[in-house]
Amino acid sequence: MTTDGDTTYRVVPVRHYGRWVAAAVIAVLAAMVVHTIFSKIPTGQVACSTTNGVRACHAVMEWRFGWDVVFQYFTSSLMLKGLVTTIELTLIAMFIGIVLGVLVAIMRLSPNRLLSIPAWIYTWFFRGTPVYVQLLFWFNFAALYRYIAVGVPFGSAHFFTFDTLNITAFIAAAIGLGLNEAAYMSEIARAGLISVDEGQVEAATALGMTRAQTLRLVILPQAMRVILPPTGNEVISMLKTTSLAASIGVIELTGAAQNIYASNYKIMDLLICASLWYVIMTTILSIGQYYIERHFGRGALRNQPLTPIERLRRDLKGIAGKMHTSRPGVVR
């Protein structure tokens, strides 16, 4: 640092002693937790053996967490089938949730009361009841409406009839989760739609775009920037909420784990096994979310921030550069 233009001084950074202490405490605690996870405990049994007439006994030890069992079932066909069902359920429920949610949001914002009031009621109802109850409701739907038919309103002629006993547990779960999700998605979409500047609509209208074109080409793409981050959270949340479907008999990941431990009683090991799959999938989703958000953030910032990989590359380059032109910490 130069003060009068001639003399240079060494800059001494502030030392954060408190931070160092906190970091040390956390590091020790973390090490202890990791140690308990990967340590063995006595089973209570004793194993004895006789060598050269000398009898020796020792306590039998086993892993605290049954990692062997976890990995034995991790890729078992039942778990993998459950995994696929979980993914299917997440995709279908989110698809229903997003499409219906955006539709409800557009209705909510319509100046026409006949559209906005039903949309409000929809959100009010589905946010007001527990999703677990909704799943049970759809699963038992046949008790209320035995058939769903398309025909003349209030008349007796039908073109198409659906037997509601055909609603399987999977369909009930997909519909229930999807309809419930739509209520939350509609609020997210509405926040996104109203975040777009009115001038954008005016400019699109002045160009001669129809209302539908304005919505599709101008408003929705810009609303995406606001809609996407919470939607990513919703997907991650949905992935885990699908485990409720186990309660109506869908054999998704949690259901599969339950089925297996019902016969071998290795409850904790199978729950860990299922949890590992959930963590792996949410991690993949988080990475995907980052790049999708980046894509829709175009134009919002003057400069796109670097991706973590680009940042890593830049940091490595910086370190390599410093090693070549290593100088003492003097700033001029």
Place this chain on the structure above:
Amino acid sequence: MTEFMVDAKNIAKQYGNIEVLKGVNLQVKRGEVTCLIGPSGSGKSTLLRCINHLEKHDAGELFVDGELVGYQLKDNKLYERKSNEICQSRSEIGMVFQRFNLFAHLTVLDNITIGMVKVRGIAAEVAAERARELLRRVGLENKEKNYPSQLSGGQQQRVAIARALAMEPKLMLFDEPTSALDPELVGEVLDVMKDLANSGMTMIVVTHEMGFAREVADTVYFLDQGVIEESGDPQQVLTSPRSERLKGFLSKVL
């Protein structure tokens, strides 16, 4: 074909109880530049928006290019036009806004082509070629890949003008195109507009730039509290105003 591109007779408009326009008469000949001046809140933007049918006027007759705006006269009845017809007529009128209103999620090039491609159905490559030509015309040929947020205000407004011109409009409406700009950027936008005026475009310009009005306008209208107080040749209107209100207004803006 009538002599007038815009012919407004006794246009009235109110929001709730507020009468914003109280019987405005305005005539714009083909190829002429008309400047609309007046204090803030006098109804200038509202009048422009009525011409483009972004707002419905409540009373009076408004013709653009010899056709009623928003209605069709048949058997002595006014039929409201269908929305696709209204979109069609809007697409033939270019509009430039005070706050630019470029589409923030699209590059400069896409901002200019979107109307041509989506409204006019022009092929993307043809539209891109025309857009590049327009960018050259407004002096921004090297900015086509930038997003609006990466441009200065003056550059954004020039892109907005190019976007409007891409639709090959028969009439251009400017609503205070330089009011949101830093003083040193005003000139570059006015230059583009002067160029456009010289090329024979019919223009209605709401502006506080009296120099521009004097130099470029064929007619100046002074709008105050929803009525046209004074209109005529810019030299006469701006240098020897008759009404006290216009005198007061000019002393404030000059």
